[in-house]
Amino acid sequence: MSNQSGVLNGVRVLDLTRVLAGPYCGMMLADFGADVIKIELPGKGDDSRANAPQINGESAYFMNLNRNKRGITLNLKSEEGRNIFLDMVRNSDIVLENYRPGVMEKLGLGYEDLRKVNPAIIYGAVSGFGHTGPYSKRAGYDIIGQAMSGLMSTTGWPDAPPTRTGTAIADVVGGMSCTIGVLAAYSNRLKTGVGEKVDIALVDSMVSSLEIINIIYLNTGRIPTRIGNRYEAIYPYDSFQARDGYVIIACGNDKLFGLLKQTLNIDALDNEIFRTNIDRVTHHAELKSILECWTRGHDIDHIVELLLAAGIPAAPINTIDRVTKDPHIAVAREMFVDIEHPVAGKITMTGNQVKFTNKKATIRFPAPTLGQHNHEVLKELLDYSDEKIEQLVNAGIL
Structure with missing residues (x-):
């Protein structure tokens, strides 16, 4: 043909x-x-x-x-x-x-x-x-x-x-x-x-x-439930409210969290309860509250540009109209x-x-x-x- x-x-x-x-x-x-x-x-x-x-x-x-x-x-x-x-x-x-x-x-x-x-x-x-x-x-x-x-x-x-x-x-x-x-x-x-x-x-x-969802139950006996946008294994790896929408901040390890602390310069992030990833997963609610207090005061694009420039994985939660206009997704890819x-x-x-x-x-x-x-x-x-x-x-x- x-x-x-x-x-x-x-x-x-x-x-x-x-x-x-x-x-x-x-x-x-x-x-x-x-x-x-x-x-x-x-x-x-x-x-x-x-x-x-x-x-x-x-x-x-x-x-x-x-x-x-x-x-x-x-x-x-x-x-x-x-x-x-x-x-x-x-x-x-x-x-x-x-x-x-x-x-x-x-x-x-x-x-x-x-x-x-x-x-x-x-x-x-x-x-x-x-x-x-x-x-x-x-x-x-x-x-x-x-x-x-x-x-x-x-x-x-x-x-x-x-x-x-x-x-x-x-x-x-x-x-x-x-x-x-x-x-x-x-x-x-x-x-x-x-x-x-x-x-x-x-x-x-x-x-x-479902990968990790199954593994949690099969190996620990705990039944995973709804936890919003955060991830079971690492934190902060979640959505946060910005002034004009929502953003993702994804610190997959201690080094990235260190960069986040250095970039935002928020004293409360130095608390010992956030020292290791396991600590941050345990105290995710307190950490989200601190981070969201900052993100609410800034626009999506400003937050994403600031964090990416510091080497911290971040992204807007795009509405579909934004996706279709994105120069990487819509044009390059x-x-x-x-x-x-x-x-x-x-x-x-x-x-x-x-x-x-x-x-x-x-x-x-x-x-x-x-x-x-x-x-x-x-x-x-x-x-x-x-x-x-x-x-x-x-x-x-x-």
């Missing part, structure tokens, strides 16, 4: 996923240069096409997660639709799906079915609880992954209810986990010729992400990219976070309209004629 570039150039992915976790994985592979073919239900498509915000009738939510993908429609509940899919599997490297476990098997399209037609196929499956275990058939959504992993119990403030993160982090981390898994399996296949099933659970992904969509017009989406030196991960073309590439893909992969494709459209297969 034209316009393909990147480190995964030549890799073909069949993407059956919907909404967020699976499409995020497909998006990353597509950004890396793979030919990702998104397969949707005829007449309806991915549920997220109806998600807000809408621009000229097109979902920006959908467009961000499905850029760089070609799109076809295919009715997998029909025998002919399943046969077409199996023929495509023969010519592909990776299949992605995020149905509830068992659905693909009922269709006759599970991993064991696909490996019969292509023993080298990499099968990436994302679900709420994974394909094994007593909860495997439960529906899984991002908020369930955050809840059952323990993340929500530790997110928020001590006097507030458990809180989900501002983004769908279980879906995003699940999607990243699937990306890592299928690429590791693909690397192994290059050496052995043998395919693999990659089974990713949102809950597992979030449990893994190209984390916001403009692209022209045939219906929505010019839109801005989030760039790819993985930066390669020689072959960039780029946004080359917009998300497909529903069934946009039916003719192109089926001609290219299966050598179908225009007449046959029209017959399939009329029969409701495409």
Whole structure:
């Protein structure tokens, strides 16, 4: 296909996923240069096409997660639709799906079915609880992954209810986990010729992400709870109120705290109860009060510039408008990219976070309209004629 570039150039992915976790994985592979073919239900498509915000009738939510993908429609509940899919599997490297476990098997399209037609196929499956275990058939959504992993119990403030993160982090981390898994399996296949099933659970992904939270309980018996923005292991490593918002001060060791004392020149910081990191963790409330008394009298940018100049890690807590204007994030790191969509017009989406030196991960073309590439893909992969494709459209297969 034209316009393909990147480190995964030549890799073909069949993407059956919907909404967020699976499409995020497909998006990353597509950004890396793979030919990702998104397969949707005829007449309806991915549920997220109806998600807000809408621009000229097109979902920006959908467009961000499905850029760089070609799109076809295919009715997998029909025998002919399943046969077409199996023929495509023969010519592909990776299949992605995020149905509830068992659905693909009922269709006759599970991993064991696909490996019969292509023993080298990499099968990436994302679900709420994974394909094994007593909860495997439960529906899984991002908020369930955050809840059952323990993340929500530790997110928020001590006097507030458990809180989900501002983004769908279980879906995003699940999607990243699937990306890592299928690429590791693909690397192994290059050496052995043998395919693999990659089974990713949102809950597992979030449990893994909790790192120190799990370790505290497993090794001390203490159940971590909500502690706001401070960190369990070191202090000061927290948010502090400024005159015009909030800042982060992150002193990860005694040397940095020494620099902070020297820079701020506040007598109270010399108190013996703040001498070591363990002391400061124990007396975090007193230390926060002293530091916040100072930060409240200054603007965010002044505090950050002063501390950074002294070698102390600090940062603004940016609102999203500040992020999109930041010269490092938005310009140097190209984390916001403009692209022209045939219906929505010019839109801005989030760039790819993985930066390669020689072959960039780029946004080359917009998300497909529903069934946009039916003719192109089926001609290219299966050598179908225009007449046959029209017959399939009329029969409701495409």
